Amino acid sequence: MKVVIRADASSRVGSGHVMRCKTLADELRRRGAEVQFVCRDDPGHLIALLTSEGYRVAVLPAADAAESADADATTSVLGGFAPDWLVVDHYGLGEEWESRLRAHVSRIFVIDDLANRPHACDALLDPNWFGATTPHRYDSLVPRSCRRLLGPRYALLHPLFAQLRRILPPRDGLIRRVLVFFGAVDSWNQTTAVLEALRAPAFAGLAVDVVVGHANVHGAAIEAMVRDLAGGALHRKLPTLAGVMARADVMAGAGGATTWERCCLGLPAVVAATAANQEPFTAAVAAAGVQHSLGDASTLTAAEWAAALRDFQRSPERVRACAVAARAMTDGLGVQRVAMALWPAPIRPRLRRADRDDGRFSDEVEAADALWLTAEDQYGAPLGTVCAVPHAQGDTIVDINVDAALVDDGVRAALLRQTVGMVRPGFLRSIRHGRLRGDGEGCRSLRLTVLTDRTSWLNDHLEPLFSDWFMQGHAVRWVHDPADLLTGDVCFLLGCSMVLTADQIRRNRHTLVVHESDLPRGRGWSPLTWQILEGAKRIAVTLFEVTLATDAGPIYLQTWITLDGTELVDELRARQAEATVRLGRDWIERYPSIAREAVPQSGEPTTYRRRTPADSEIDPNRPLRDQFALLRVVDNERYPAFFRLGGARYVISIRKEKAAG
Structure with a gap:
C-alpha cells in the first residue's frame, strides 16, 4: 500500500501535526506500506527528523499559500506515485484542497480536531473528546459515506505509551515529581511562570522535569531557571514524553496534543489552553475529572499556577481520582486502530488470553474464573474484548465487545465462532451485548434457544448459525438438557434425541425441529441413515413445529440433499448440517410472517426404529x-x-x- 502524508511543522503551528503523522507512518510502515511525506520548508520544520528516520520528504517552499496553490504544488510533487491513501493533517486545508487532489489519489484520510470546515474525504480522525457531542461534530461537514474515527481511543500515540501503561503501578496521589511542558513553541512563555511558581517553599523537595520544545524561543531563560531550582532537570529533543510522564506524579502544561499521552499513563495535570481552539476541548476534559484547567494561558500568572498545584498537593484523593479518570480515556492503541482502518487487506481476527487487569474489560463482570480474551487482527491491533463467564449449572455467558467503527459483520462472526470453540466442551447460555443492528433497520431481537444432545456430532457445525443470529441482534441460548429451557421466542431441537413434555414445549412461542425425511414418511430415528441403506440419492430435510405426537407437527420449510452414492458419513453429516443451518437461518429471517405459513403433514406415515x-x-x-x-x-x-x-x-x-x- 502506498501512502502520502501532507503535514507541516513550524515555529508558528508547532510540531504536533507532523509528530502524530509520523507515529501513524511508523505503524503503516511496520505493516509493509510505502510512506512519503509532503512538508513545507517553514522555520521550525521537522524535515530533517523525517529523513533521518528513512522517510522520503517532498519539500514545498515556505509560504502561506492558498488551498488551490497548495493543492497544485502537492499534485506536482506526487508525480506518478499514485497513493492508495492521501493523509492530510493541516488546519489550513479543507474541502477545496481535497477535491483538487481527488483525481490523483485513491482515497483521502483527514486528521482534524477543529470541526470548523467541510471535508471531501473518505475517512476522518478527530481524537479529541467533547462529551456527548463528540460523535456528532462532523455531521454536516463530511460525506455520509465517510468513516469517522472519533475520540481518544483513536489518538495517535507512540507505541511506548501503551507498553508503559501495562507495567505502571496505580498512582498513589502523592506529588513528589512534577513535569513541565508547554509544547514545541510555548507562545505565552508559561514554562517560566510555572518554574517561578515552583520556587515557593511549599514545593521544596520536589523533583521537576522541564521539557523545552524545539521551537521555544525562551530556552536560554528557562535553562537558567532550571539550574537555580533544586531538583530541576532540563530535557531537550526527547524522542517521546513517555519516560518523563511515567516518572511524574503531576504535569503542568498545555491542554493540547499531549493530553492523550498523559491520559494513557494516568497522569493528572494542571493545564492551560495555549491556543483558542484548545479551550472548549480542555474544558470538556477537565469537566470529566481528568485534569484541572486554568483556562486561557495568555493571562496566567505564577501565583495562579502555584495555587492550583498547591491544591493538588494537599489532596491525594483528588489526584488519584484524576489518574483513574485519565487512564479510562484511552489505552494508547489508537495508532493500531487507525492503521487497521486504512489497511486494504482483510482482517484475520484472532483471540489471545489476557489478564483481567489489562484495562480493556468492563467492570460489570467480576467472576474470578472467567476466561478473558483480547481480540486482535493479524498485526496485533485491538478489535475488542471477549469474556466467557462460567455459571453454576455448567453454562457459560459470553460477553463480546468490538470496535464498531473498524469491525464488520464477518469479523464479528469469526470472533464468535472462535469464542464458542474455546469455551466448549461447555456451552453458551447466552450472548450479551449482541444487538449489532438497531431496531430502525427492521430488526426485532428474539430470545432463541437451541437444544442438542451433549454428544451430538452436529454441535461442531452450529457456530455459523449462532453467529448469524448473534449478528442480527438476537439473544442465543445453547443447552443440552430440557430442564434448562427457559421462556423465550423460539426453541430449535437440532441433533436432539430427547422428548419434551408439554410444559417444556410451551416455554417458547415456537418449538421447532429439523428432520431428514419427507414427512410424514420417515418419522422416527436416524432417517437419513435408513434412507441411505434403502438406496436413496435424494433426501428431504424438513423443519416443522413440535407437538406431543412424535414428528407429526405442521411443516414450515423443506430443502433437499442430492447425493451421488459415494459419500461417507463425514460428507453426509456435512451436507446434513449445511441444510440444517440453512433452514434455521431462513426461518428466523422470515419470522414472524413464516409462523402463519405452516402446512399440516399429509400422506401415510412411516416410522424408522432406533438404530443400535x-x-x-x-x-x-x-x-x-x-x-x-x-x-x-x-x-x-x-x-x-x-x-x-x-x-x-x-x-x-x-x-x-x-x-x-
Whole structure:
C-alpha cells in the first residue's frame, strides 16, 4: 500500500501535526506500506527528523499559500506515485484542497480536531473528546459515506505509551515529581511562570522535569531557571514524553496534543489552553475529572499556577481520582486502530488470553474464573474484548465487545465462532451485548434457544448459525438438557434425541425441529441413515413445529440433499448440517410472517426404529459392494463397522481417498 502524508511543522503551528503523522507512518510502515511525506520548508520544520528516520520528504517552499496553490504544488510533487491513501493533517486545508487532489489519489484520510470546515474525504480522525457531542461534530461537514474515527481511543500515540501503561503501578496521589511542558513553541512563555511558581517553599523537595520544545524561543531563560531550582532537570529533543510522564506524579502544561499521552499513563495535570481552539476541548476534559484547567494561558500568572498545584498537593484523593479518570480515556492503541482502518487487506481476527487487569474489560463482570480474551487482527491491533463467564449449572455467558467503527459483520462472526470453540466442551447460555443492528433497520431481537444432545456430532457445525443470529441482534441460548429451557421466542431441537413434555414445549412461542425425511414418511430415528441403506440419492430435510405426537407437527420449510452414492458419513453429516443451518437461518429471517405459513403433514406415515451398534455389523460372507451402503453410514469412532469370524469380533474403519493415477 502506498501512502502520502501532507503535514507541516513550524515555529508558528508547532510540531504536533507532523509528530502524530509520523507515529501513524511508523505503524503503516511496520505493516509493509510505502510512506512519503509532503512538508513545507517553514522555520521550525521537522524535515530533517523525517529523513533521518528513512522517510522520503517532498519539500514545498515556505509560504502561506492558498488551498488551490497548495493543492497544485502537492499534485506536482506526487508525480506518478499514485497513493492508495492521501493523509492530510493541516488546519489550513479543507474541502477545496481535497477535491483538487481527488483525481490523483485513491482515497483521502483527514486528521482534524477543529470541526470548523467541510471535508471531501473518505475517512476522518478527530481524537479529541467533547462529551456527548463528540460523535456528532462532523455531521454536516463530511460525506455520509465517510468513516469517522472519533475520540481518544483513536489518538495517535507512540507505541511506548501503551507498553508503559501495562507495567505502571496505580498512582498513589502523592506529588513528589512534577513535569513541565508547554509544547514545541510555548507562545505565552508559561514554562517560566510555572518554574517561578515552583520556587515557593511549599514545593521544596520536589523533583521537576522541564521539557523545552524545539521551537521555544525562551530556552536560554528557562535553562537558567532550571539550574537555580533544586531538583530541576532540563530535557531537550526527547524522542517521546513517555519516560518523563511515567516518572511524574503531576504535569503542568498545555491542554493540547499531549493530553492523550498523559491520559494513557494516568497522569493528572494542571493545564492551560495555549491556543483558542484548545479551550472548549480542555474544558470538556477537565469537566470529566481528568485534569484541572486554568483556562486561557495568555493571562496566567505564577501565583495562579502555584495555587492550583498547591491544591493538588494537599489532596491525594483528588489526584488519584484524576489518574483513574485519565487512564479510562484511552489505552494508547489508537495508532493500531487507525492503521487497521486504512489497511486494504482483510482482517484475520484472532483471540489471545489476557489478564483481567489489562484495562480493556468492563467492570460489570467480576467472576474470578472467567476466561478473558483480547481480540486482535493479524498485526496485533485491538478489535475488542471477549469474556466467557462460567455459571453454576455448567453454562457459560459470553460477553463480546468490538470496535464498531473498524469491525464488520464477518469479523464479528469469526470472533464468535472462535469464542464458542474455546469455551466448549461447555456451552453458551447466552450472548450479551449482541444487538449489532438497531431496531430502525427492521430488526426485532428474539430470545432463541437451541437444544442438542451433549454428544451430538452436529454441535461442531452450529457456530455459523449462532453467529448469524448473534449478528442480527438476537439473544442465543445453547443447552443440552430440557430442564434448562427457559421462556423465550423460539426453541430449535437440532441433533436432539430427547422428548419434551408439554410444559417444556410451551416455554417458547415456537418449538421447532429439523428432520431428514419427507414427512410424514420417515418419522422416527436416524432417517437419513435408513434412507441411505434403502438406496436413496435424494433426501428431504424438513423443519416443522413440535407437538406431543412424535414428528407429526405442521411443516414450515423443506430443502433437499442430492447425493451421488459415494459419500461417507463425514460428507453426509456435512451436507446434513449445511441444510440444517440453512433452514434455521431462513426461518428466523422470515419470522414472524413464516409462523402463519405452516402446512399440516399429509400422506401415510412411516416410522424408522432406533438404530443400535449391532446395526453396524458386516456379513463377511457377502461382497463388500453389496454392503457399501452400510459402510457409508458407519461412524468409525462411536459405531464402527465390524464383523465376526472364528469366534472373534473385528472392527473395520473406512475412509475415502483419491484413486491413484
